[in-house]
Amino acid sequence: MLKVKDTLRATVNLTFDGRAIKVFHGPNAVERFTNEVRILRHLEARGCGFVPRLLEADPERLRMVTTNCGSRVEHLDAARTRELFAELEKFGVRHDDPDIRNVTYRQSDGRFCLIDFELATLLPGSAPVTA
Numbered sequence: 578m579l580k581v582k583d584t585l586r587a588t589v590n591l592t593f594d595g596r597a598i599k600v601f602h603g604p605n606a607v608e609r610f611t612n613e614v615r616i617l618r619h620l621e622a623r624g625c626g627f628v629p630r631l632l633e634a635d636p637e638r639l640r641m642v643t644t645n646c647g648s649r650v651e652h653l654d655a656a657r658t659r660e661l662f663a664e665l666e667k668f669g670v671r672h673d674d675p676d677i678r679n680v681t682y683r684q685s686d687g688r689f690c691l692i693d694f695e696l697a698t699l700l701p702g703s704a705p706v707t708a
Contacts, residue, residue: 609695616694646690647683669703
């Protein structure tokens, strides 16, 4: 396993078989975990193909497992970054942390993807997905 993030809010490890394991901690960990799981379920139900797929969610351990959406992007022009986050809104979600650190590149299909939805918002008119 490769640790790719270890902050006050979360620890993320990538496995060698293509999964990302995120454990939430710190302030509002339960709320952030619950929100990210809800948003990922919403996006999957709507066929959004440029975000991770939720594989497991363990609310007792505040741990979720998703597919790996590629490697971090170091450079992307501001216009393209805005386009990516605007494209997400077509699926009823505003990311609310539209920074390049939340953009990855999936080499298998040459697609930029978005990650880290703990602060995201379902837009008005988007029917929420129930657990």
